[in-house]
Amino acid sequence: MALPSHDTLVSYPDGATVSTGTVLHVEPLDDGLSAVILDTTAFHPVDTAWPDQPSDRGVLRGPSGEARIERAVMGGIRDGALHLGRELPVRTGTEGWTFVVAHLVDGAAPAEGESVEVVADAELRAALCAGHTACHLASLALDGALADSWTKETPRDALGHPAFDQLAIVTSRIHEHGSIDTYRIGKSLRRKGFAPAGLDDLDAVAARANALLADWVSRGGRVRIERDHDAITARRTWVCALPDGEVRIPCGGTHVDDLSAFAGIEVVLERSDVDGAIELLMTTTARMA
Numbered sequence: 001m002a003l004p005s006h007d008t009l010v011s012y013p014d015g016a017t018v019s020t021g022t023v024l025h026v027e028p029l030d031d032g033l034s035a036v037i038l039d040t041t042a043f044h045p046v047d048t049a050w051p052d053q054p055s056d057r058g059v060l061r062g063p064s065g066e067a068r069i070e071r072a073v074m075g076g077i078r079d080g081a082l083h084l085g086r087e088l089p090v091r092t093g094t095e096g097w098t099f100v101v102a103h104l105v106d107g108a109a110p111a112e113g114e115s116v117e118v119v120a121d122a123e124l125r126a127a128l129c130a131g132h133t134a135c136h137l138a139s140l141a142l143d144g145a146l147a148d149s150w151t152k153e154t155p156r157d158a159l160g161h162p163a164f165d166q167l168a169i170v171t172s173r174i175h176e177h178g179s180i181d182t183y184r185i186g187k188s189l190r191r192k193g194f195a196p197a198g199l200d201d202l203d204a205v206a207a208r209a210n211a212l213l214a215d216w217v218s219r220g221g222r223v224r225i226e227r228d229h230d231a232i233t234a235r236r237t238w239v240c241a242l243p244d245g246e247v248r249i250p251c252g253g254t255h256v257d258d259l260s261a262f263a264g265i266e267v268v269l270e271r272s273d274v275d276g277a278i279e280l281l282m283t284t285t286a287r288m289a
């Protein structure tokens with residue numbers, strides 16, 4: 001059957017972990033897995049360009065039985081060819097491409113045209129939701145804790161603080177109930193007005209960030225994902241009610257519904273000095289209520 005010509009519709013941004021869809025395409029892969037593409041899915045794939053939230057795990061059930069979904073990756077289709085995961089050379093949403101969720105299935109793959117059920121591991125999903133929400137809050141808290149370390153006018157974050165996280169981040173990895181973010185503070189960040197002396201007393205920076213996090217968690221606040229379309233390419237926004245107002249951050253992942261889900265969120269900061277630059281590691285841990 002021909003490759004799909006429409007972007008996959010996704011329901012995980014609304015919190016779904018179970019969905020029923022039609023098999024549009026099955027492609028056997030070299031490693032014994034098969035890539036299964038459906039018209040619609042609740043299964044969160046890891047993004048290729050910004051792989052912050054890992055893939056769901058789960059099962060696919062159809063007329064021919066049940067198969068394990070090892071993971072799901074982004075697929076891109078152009079000129080009749082399917083590019084999967086790391087082989088996808090463009091960002092999700094690039095003009096001229098069709099973007100799909102490719103479920104990498106171990107075992108008997110379903111047949112094209114069949115109706116199948118996808119079930120994502122709900123416990124893993126909930127833990128990743130907690131980790132992702134905690135990650136966003138920690139980045140805002142870090143920006144707030146470093147707000148006095150800037151000497152020039154700088155782009156602002158969703159809370160109005162200089163956007164240290166956005167300007168310095170190298171990688172962000174979400175895991176169950178937490179995340180690890182790495183930042184690089186080199187010449188270009190200093191030219192933008194960041195004074196590295198602000199990182200001399202890291203314990204004080206972490207204490208300020210943790211005080212902000214404790215305040216936000218203690219007050220609770222609704223969290224939701226806004227989007228204007230169900231296609232995986234639609235722009236999605238994380239919206240969270242904080243004491244100083246609603247904050248909005250572009251985000252392709254999944255989240256808790258309310259900050260009251262947490263008993264606490266804490267960050268630990270570590271630095272290392274490499275070739276005249278500073279590498280900062282922020283480890284975020286969420287405790288559930």
Ligand SMILES: [Zn+2]
Pocket residue numbers: 132136238250251252253
């Ligand atoms: Zn996000």
